[in-house]
Amino acid sequence: MKNHKIILYILIFTALSLGLTRxxxxxxxxxSGTVLGKVSEELSKYQTENLLLSEKVLNLSSFLNISKxxxxxxxxxxKTAYSITSVLPxxxxx
Amino acid sequence: xxxxxxxLLIFFSALFGLITLRLYYWQIVRASDLSxxxxxxxxxxVKIPAKRGEIKTQDGFPIVTNKVSYTVFVNPKEVKNKNETxxxxxxxxxIDVASVSSSLSLDLFWVPIAKEINIDKKNEIEKLxxxxxxxxxxxxRLYPEASMAAHLLGFLGKDDNGExxxxxxxxxxxxxxLRGKDGEAVQIRDAFGKPILxxxxxxxxxxxxxxxxxxxxxxVQFLVENKLKEGIEKxxxxxxxxxxxxxKTGEIIALAAFPTFDPQKFFEYEEKLYKNPxxxxxxxxxxxxxxxxxxxxxxxxxxxxxTKCNICxxxxxxxxYTIHTWNDKYYNDINMVDVIMHSDNTGMVFVAQKLGLDKAxxxxxxxxxxxLTGIDLQGEISSPLKPKENWYQVDLATIGFGQGISITPIxxxxxxxxxxxxxxxxxxxxxxxxEDPEGMVSKIYPKQVDAPIDAKTAKVMTxxxxxxxxxxxxxxxxxxxxxxxxxxxTASIPILGHYDPNQTIASFxxxxxxxxxxxxxxxxxxxPTASIYGAETAAPVFFSIAKDLLLYYGISPSR
Numbered sequence: 001m002k003n004h005k006i007i008l009y010i011l012i013f014t015a016l017s018l019g020l021t022r023x024x025x026x027x028x029x030x031x032s033g034t035v036l037g038k039v040s041e042e043l044s045k046y047q048t049e050n051l052l053l054s055e056k057v058l059n060l061s062s063f064l065n066i067s068k069x070x071x072x073x074x075x076x077x078x079k080t081a082y083s084i085t086s087v088l089p090x091x092x093x094x
Numbered sequence: 095x096x097x098x099x100x101x102l103l104i105f106f107s108a109l110f111g112l113i114t115l116r117l118y119y120w121q122i123v124r125a126s127d128l129s130x131x132x133x134x135x136x137x138x139x140v141k142i143p144a145k146r147g148e149i150k151t152q153d154g155f156p157i158v159t160n161k162v163s164y165t166v167f168v169n170p171k172e173v174k175n176k177n178e179t180x181x182x183x184x185x186x187x188x189i190d191v192a193s194v195s196s197s198l199s200l201d202l203f204w205v206p207i208a209k210e211i212n213i214d215k216k217n218e219i220e221k222l223x224x225x226x227x228x229x230x231x232x233x234x235r236l237y238p239e240a241s242m243a244a245h246l247l248g249f250l251g252k253d254d255n256g257e258x259x260x261x262x263x264x265x266x267x268x269x270x271x272l273r274g275k276d277g278e279a280v281q282i283r284d285a286f287g288k289p290i291l292x293x294x295x296x297x298x299x300x301x302x303x304x305x306x307x308x309x310x311x312x313x314v315q316f317l318v319e320n321k322l323k324e325g326i327e328k329x330x331x332x333x334x335x336x337x338x339x340x341x342k343t344g345e346i347i348a349l350a351a352f353p354t355f356d357p358q359k360f361f362e363y364e365e366k367l368y369k370n371p372x373x374x375x376x377x378x379x380x381x382x383x384x385x386x387x388x389x390x391x392x393x394x395x396x397x398x399x400x401t402k403c404n405i406c407x408x409x410x411x412x413x414x415y416t417i418h419t420w421n422d423k424y425y426n427d428i429n430m431v432d433v434i435m436h437s438d439n440t441g442m443v444f445v446a447q448k449l450g451l452d453k454a455x456x457x458x459x460x461x462x463x464x465x466l467t468g469i470d471l472q473g474e475i476s477s478p479l480k481p482k483e484n485w486y487q488v489d490l491a492t493i494g495f496g497q498g499i500s501i502t503p504i505x506x507x508x509x510x511x512x513x514x515x516x517x518x519x520x521x522x523x524x525x526x527x528x529e530d531p532e533g534m535v536s537k538i539y540p541k542q543v544d545a546p547i548d549a550k551t552a553k554v555m556t557x558x559x560x561x562x563x564x565x566x567x568x569x570x571x572x573x574x575x576x577x578x579x580x581x582x583x584t585a586s587i588p589i590l591g592h593y594d595p596n597q598t599i600a601s602f603x604x605x606x607x608x609x610x611x612x613x614x615x616x617x618x619x620x621x622p623t624a625s626i627y628g629a630e631t632a633a634p635v636f637f638s639i640a641k642d643l644l645l646y647y648g649i650s651p652s653r
Contacts, residue, residue, distance in 0.1 A: 048231070051162045052213060058156065058238040063316045 143232045144274025147303030149247060149264055151312040152526070158247055158265075158357075161236040163210040164229045166219060170198045170205060172226030179224055183207060186219055210234040241356045243315055245370035246349050246524060248472065249357035262368050264306060264524060266472030271528060274303035302531040309345035309526045314338060317642055318348040322617075325635040326352055330623035331600075335372050336639065337503060341511035341605055341614040343540040344520030346469070373467075373474040376500040380585025381420075381437045381628070382603045382616075383496025386509055387446055388434060389555045390457035393517075393547040396448040399554060402427040403444040410440050413488035417443055417495075420584060434562045437582065439495040446494030451485055454493065460546035461509035462519060463501055468543070469522040476502060496585060497593075503616055506603060509546075511614040513555050514579070514605035517547040560608045568602065568633035573641055575651030579611075580604025580636065582628040587621070597621050602632035606640050612647050615639065 059065060120128070149158035166187070173179050180195040187194075187208045197205045211219075216229055235250045248263025260269035277300020318336050326334045335351035351371050355363035369375075391397045407426040410417045419439050425432065433441030446454060458464060464479035477500045492498035504522060512519035521541040529535045547555070559579035563572050568582050583601035586593035600622050605614035617632040617639070625631055 048162055048213070051160075054159075055161045055236060058159065058236070061155070062238040062240075063312060064238075064240050064242070067316070 141230075142277040142279055142300040144276050144300055145233055145302045146235070146250070146258065146274060147272040147305040147529075147531075149272075149306045149308065151308050151310045151315075153312055154307075155238075155312055157237070157239055157243065157308075157310075157312065159236050159238070160233040162213060162231060163234040164213070164216045164231055165209045166207045166211060166216075167204050167228050167230060168198060168207055169203050169226040169228070170200055171203060173198055174225060179226075182222060182224065183219070183227075186222065187211070187215070235358070237356075237358050239312070239316075240358070241354050242312075242319065243310060243349065244354045244357050245351050245368075245372070246310065246346075246471065247357055249360040249368070251360070260472075262472050263370060264308075264471065267470050268306055268525070272303045272306070274531070275299060275301040277301070304531065305529040306525050307527040307529060307535070308524055309340075309343075309347065310349075310524065311347050313646065314643065315348040315350065317646075318639055319350045319352075321635055321639050321642075322350050323352060325617075325619065325631070328624065329600075329619055329631040331619040331621060331631070333371070333620045334618060335503060336615065336617050336635075337372050337507045338613050338615045338639075338643070339507055339511055339522060341514035341520070341611050344508070344511075344522045345526065345540070346522055346524045347613060349524075369473055370471060372503045373469060373471055374502065376475070376477050376502060377599050377618075378499060378585045378588065379496040379501055379506050380583040380599065380601065381496055382506060382510075382581050382583030382585075382601050383493070383499070383501075384434060384437065384442050385513060385555060385559055385581050385603075386458070386461050386463070387442060387449065387454070387494050388430065388558065389513060389547050389551055390454065390461075391445045391449045392430075392554055393457070393551040394449065394453050396450075396453070397430055397445055399430050399558065401430050401448075403429075403433065403438075403441045405444050406433075406438060406440040408440075410443050410491070412443075412491055413486055415488050417491060431558050431561055434558050434581065435566050437562075437566065442494035443491040444494075446490050451482065451490050454490060455479060455482060455485075457546055458493075460519070460544045461512065462543065463499070463505055463509060467502075467504050467508045467522050469504055470524055474502070474504070476505065496583065503618055507614060507616040510603050510616070511605065512544075512546055513552050513559070514611040514614050515552070516549040517545050517552040518542050519544045519546060556608050559604065563604065566629070567627070568629040568637075571629075571634040571637045573637055573644070576606060576640075576644060576649075577608040577652050578604055578606040578637075578640060579608045580633075582633055584626060584628045596626065598626040598628075600626065600628040600631045602628050602636040604636060604640075606644060607649055607652055609652065612649060613640075613643055615643075 145160050148156040148160070150156045166183075168179075168183075170176075176195065176198045180191050180198055183189075184191040184194045189208060194207060197207055210232075219227065220229075237247075244263075246263050248261055248265035248267075250258055250265055251261050253259040258273060260266045260272060265272065318338060322334050322336050325331070333352060336348065337346070337350075338348040339346055349370070349372055353367060355367045360368065388397075392399070404427065406424060406428050408424050409419075417439055420437060423436070424440065425436065425438065428436070428438060428441055430441070430445070432438070433445065449457075458479060464476060466474050466476045479499075489498055508519065508522050519542070521543045523538060523540075525538055527535050527537045556579045559581055560577050563569065563578050563580045566582065568580070572578060581603055583599070583603065585599045585601070586595060587597045587599060589597070599618060599620055601616065601618040603614075603616045605611040615636060617636045619631050619635075622631045
């Protein structure tokens with residue numbers, strides 16, 4: 001009789017514990033959707049920002065932009081060039 | 095009593111069995127249908143747009159890439175004041191009020207109002223807080239270098255179904271590689287619309303496009319376009335084009351043509367500007383064709399450089415036509431080296447006749463004349479050579495100096511490049527590698543198409559062309575410190591059955607440095623007005639570009 005009571009108490013305790021655990025976990029998970037939503041939004045925001053910044057970088061590093069800036073700063077195309085080496089001959093008569 | 099008990103037992107067992115069967119039907123047989131219905135109720139299908147592949151120059155710079163853009167859509171059922179909303183949206187977006195108004199009057203849940211708007215415009219509309227307005231993010235093409243290499247690149251338009259499609263150039267030729275595939279994601283949300291962590295979103299089908307890495311050198315392209323533009327203005331030409339190619343690999347280093355268009359706003363330009371004239375326009379090449387016929391004659395040993403022309407003391411009459419030299423100067427017993435140097439038409443008639451029709455047609459075929467070069471750009475054409483039985487004696491004579499035959503500039507550049515490459519003709523190509531969405535790169539290797547002449551003939555022809563540059567009519571413009579092989583061309587334009595002497599295609603083709611060519615180049619001006627001659631228009635521009643290229647490549651002077 002005493003053994004039956006102990007088994008019954010253990011079963012009740014197990015059921016209550018499992019129920020409580022489920023309650024706690026469900027409660028935690030219920031707000032994770034909000035967090036996930038926020039993370040997704042932030043990720044999307046940074047991806048878009050990344051693309052916009054890439055666009056800016058490409059426009060600034062284009063030759064079109066650089067040549068306009070160079071003109072404004074007074075750069076001129078080079079007129080002369082000097083070479084201190086010449087092509088080696090195929091053969092030389094000593 | 096017993097039978098009542100058994101009857102009840104059978105009844106409840108049967109009931110239990112029926113319930114079990116029904117449960118089996120709903121949970122096993124109809125499981126996927128019910129699951130889909132459930133997802134549709136609390137799942138949201140999100141379209142994941144595919145990014146079209148980029149196009150990058152040799153240095154890795156994305157000359158064509160993607161930028162974020164938005165489609166503005168509206169739910170007409172949620173819009174309260176349709177008139178006010180139409181006017182506000184129309185003035186913000188810069189579109190017709192009537193078109194917005196007609197969209198808002200539709201009995202639909204989703205109607206697009208404007209496409210490909212930038213983020214600034216999107217933020218401006220968001221601030222208006224108009225009920226029922228939404229935005230769908232996507233991508234549109236960005237050209238950081240504006241109209242640089244526009245003809246080479248092509249543009250992205252729409253097909254009949256409103257889907258993105260590439261037209262002309264690389265966008266057209268490699269459309270299937272560049273375009274990706276839109277995917278879908280099903281995201282499970284709770285009653286408040288927040289995503290549920292326990293259920294994973296299912297993503298299916300999205301594949302970004304592959305990217306192209308070009309042989310194009312951005313610096314050279316920039317330089318060439320500037321010089322070409324200056325040349326067209328200086329010489330009063332109606333149009334012009336320049337092609338620069340590596341003769342050893344067939345890689346296109348630069349390809350420019352004016353007038354051109356802006357691929358970002360292609361719809362604002364006339365359709366005739368979309369075609370790349372370097373691969374679509376047929377023209378009679380004139381004297382720039384002479385090196386090909388001379389090479390063929392030298393290679394088949396019907397002439398040597400020392401062979402003397404015994405019909406060159408005056409104009410040649412044939413088939414009712416009289417063939418003159420360009421300056422009406424004639425040299426009795428002129429040799430083959432001087433024929434090219436003086437660009438002597440009568441000398442080339444002599445060479446063509448020595449070669450004969452059979453050999454001439456055979457060599458032209460090996461040089462790729464009359465066939466597509468196979469360049470990887472959409473829109474290339476060629477004009478096949480007419481059948482042998484349709485050739486007259488005068489036709490053979492005139493192709494000797496590049497008239498009476500129509501070719502595209504890429505055909506000429508590709509065939510002259512074979513002289514620069516020890517007689518081997520390479521297939522021209524613009525793409526050097528393809529990069530898939532995972533980053534794996536597949537190289538495209540140079541391809542030899544034919545070997546029209548042997549290395550010895552190529553060397554001899556190179557020296558003849560160097561001599562032409564040093565002592566011919568363009569010698570005043572040459573670079574004195576470098577050995578450059580080249581040939582001028584002044585081709586009359588056929589108009590209404592006769593040649594107009596005042597309208598020409600002025601050109602210059604060549605390669606440098608002659609002993610180990612790094613590049614081959616063709617410069618063409620259409621109808622220059624300052625002077626009709628190639629020596630006075632195309633040649634100076636050729637040498638101006640060559641000077642900068644030789645410095646760019648760090649090639650020391652050879653003398």
